[in-house]
Amino acid sequence: MMYSFFGISSNLEIINKNYSKILIKELECYETNDNSSSTILITDDWSNFNEEIISINPSIHLYGTNVIYIKNKLLNVAFVFSKKKKLTTVYFKLNYENNRFRRNLRKWLNMQFTNRIENIGQIFHELVLVPLTFFQDNLVPIHAAGFSSLNKGILLGGTGGVGKTSIEIDFCLNNKMSFLTDDIAIGDVNGDVYPNYNWPKIYGYNLLGNKLLIDKMSKTKSFLSSIHWFLHKNVFGLNKVRRKISSFDLYDNVVLKSVHLDHYFILNKKICDVVNFVELDLNKAVKMTVEIIISEYSDFLNHISWHEFNALSNNLDAIITKKELEEKWSKNLYKLLNNKKIILLNIPLNISHPKFKKQVKSLIQSRINQ
Numbered sequence: 379m380m381y382s383f384f385g386i387s388s389n390l391e392i393i394n395k396n397y398s399k400i401l402i403k404e405l406e407c408y409e410t411n412d413n414s415s416s417t418i419l420i421t422d423d424w425s426n427f428n429e430e431i432i433s434i435n436p437s438i439h440l441y442g443t444n445v446i447y448i449k450n451k452l453l454n455v456a457f458v459f460s461k462k463k464k465l466t467t468v469y470f471k472l473n474y475e476n477n478r479f480r481r482n483l484r485k486w487l488n489m490q491f492t493n494r495i496e497n498i499g500q501i502f503h504e505l506v507l508v509p510l511t512f513f514q515d516n517l518v519p520i521h522a523a524g525f526s527s528l529n530k531g532i533l534l535g536g537t538g539g540v541g542k543t544s545i546e547i548d549f550c551l552n553n554k555m556s557f558l559t560d561d562i563a564i565g566d567v568n569g570d571v572y573p574n575y576n577w578p579k580i581y582g583y584n585l586l587g588n589k590l591l592i593d594k595m596s597k598t599k600s601f602l603s604s605i606h607w608f609l610h611k612n613v614f615g616l617n618k619v620r621r622k623i624s625s626f627d628l629y630d631n632v633v634l635k636s637v638h639l640d641h642y643f644i645l646n647k648k649i650c651d652v653v654n655f656v657e658l659d660l661n662k663a664v665k666m667t668v669e670i671i672i673s674e675y676s677d678f679l680n681h682i683s684w685h686e687f688n689a690l691s692n693n694l695d696a697i698i699t700k701k702e703l704e705e706k707w708s709k710n711l712y713k714l715l716n717n718k719k720i721i722l723l724n725i726p727l728n729i730s731h732p733k734f735k736k737q738v739k740s741l742i743q744s745r746i747n748q
Contacts, residue, residue: 384517489610560577569639582611
């Protein structure tokens, strides 16, 4: 089936029936694309994979002249390139337990109450679709939640656990803003941001004082799921239990096409008395954003470094180096964020979650209304 993932024309072919329906269901919101020119094939059928592997350093990275082959505990994925270093094909293989008892055990131990087959959509987004953008000249990933207001893109960036999703939920659920992304935003050099339909992850603390969200999430819970939620919440805490839900089931409004970025807020916890903001210099914003995405995708970037090592050891040229990738991200971020409103939102370290949501949301609302 033909899709457009973040503007990338892709032909998806799935043969594994264990997860095909789940994955297709989670990808159905992406725009279908009948344009077969410059199409990237994404498939779990490895029968046509014929790249010669000439070195393996370390054991989880396989090197070939035209392939970046990653062995991950969740997913094996091989990015195959033409001789001109253009990505042509992505092969993936989900690594899951064939033993049903072990799959169910993993499910009960998992904070999300899913096994790997049930979680194929999230794994596919994080380890295939987002990395797919790394090899495009015009795209850049940003660790951000986001929504659209009057067809203007609003991104909430920052490190993990700073509260991006909480603010996104509040705006989309209670203010009827249009959902754009929950975790990773994909921007382009023209100043636009593409919707990312990876299902939002709702943590226990996101439900605090939010009756509407509680009602929405209760409809997704089975009896066993409710027991799991109760146990994990009370044993491990509210930050160690979560559920995922389709953005189309969670919100009334969802962005269907790319929107032009208007505001970029970077949330920053620090010692301060009250929530406050400062306008951020473009150079500093680019550097901060690149450092965050480097951290978020450190495992993947390790493979880029290992690819370069293997290329050097074989007296060959790397398809891409870590330095080249980071430089491309910086260059594309300058184009994406140029002439945009960039705000650093400083948040007190010990602020309560309800007070955090109220104050941060109020500041963001006042800025986007100007």
